[in-house]
Amino acid sequence: MNGKTHTSPSAIYPGSFDPLTLGHLDVIERAAAIFPRVLVAVVVNPQKREPLFTLEERKQMIVAATKHLTNIEVRDFRGLLADFAKATGAGVIVKGLRVVSDFENEMSTALMNRSLSGIDTMFVPSDPMYSFVSSSLVKEVFSLGGEIDPYVPEAVLHVMRAKRASQRSTEPSEEKHPS
Numbered sequence: 001m002n003g004k005t006h007t008s009p010s011a012i013y014p015g016s017f018d019p020l021t022l023g024h025l026d027v028i029e030r031a032a033a034i035f036p037r038v039l040v041a042v043v044v045n046p047q048k049r050e051p052l053f054t055l056e057e058r059k060q061m062i063v064a065a066t067k068h069l070t071n072i073e074v075r076d077f078r079g080l081l082a083d084f085a086k087a088t089g090a091g092v093i094v095k096g097l098r099v100v101s102d103f104e105n106e107m108s109t110a111l112m113n114r115s116l117s118g119i120d121t122m123f124v125p126s127d128p129m130y131s132f133v134s135s136s137l138v139k140e141v142f143s144l145g146g147e148i149d150p151y152v153p154e155a156v157l158h159v160m161r162a163k164r165a166s167q168r169s170t171e172p173s174e175e176k177h178p179s
């Protein structure tokens, strides 16, 4: 021992979470078992496209689905992840990898984030059970009437069903045409 005190760094797990899937939750649970504190960082404006869920809905679903974990915090951020991670004092960025092709993009992102902030990225391989589960596929299956119970936490299922119900109630009813 060199006499220095070693403290484990806290982790930051960033994403769009539109919505949180069981694959995301698995990564959060595994990170929470390794690090003393895990900050789930929800990006305000996802780059892909307009989110289906509002920022508050996305955050609330994560809070509800991680109730059983005591070392999780959920916050939103805008701008560069590197800046936000540095401001929070995070020691490491956690990213899940679902398939080998994810690695290509995530590798350069990790190097850029380290170059910008000095913070390294730890990759968590997805549980094979969830390697095909993504937020966009879940939304597509759901919008076409498919069952999404095996892919999202209970809390997300409730919010999605409520959203569908409220969309249905505001849809114009079909006009009857005289035959």
Ligand code: PNS
Pocket: 014, 015, 016, 017, 043, 046, 047, 048, 079, 080, 081, 082, 108, 109, 110, 112, 113
């Ligand atoms: O769940 P997603 O959509 O794959 O998450 C992507 C996210 C939010 C992690 C990524 O888009 C991000 O870090 N956005 C913040 C902007 C940023 O820092 N861009 C430069 C990355 S090198």
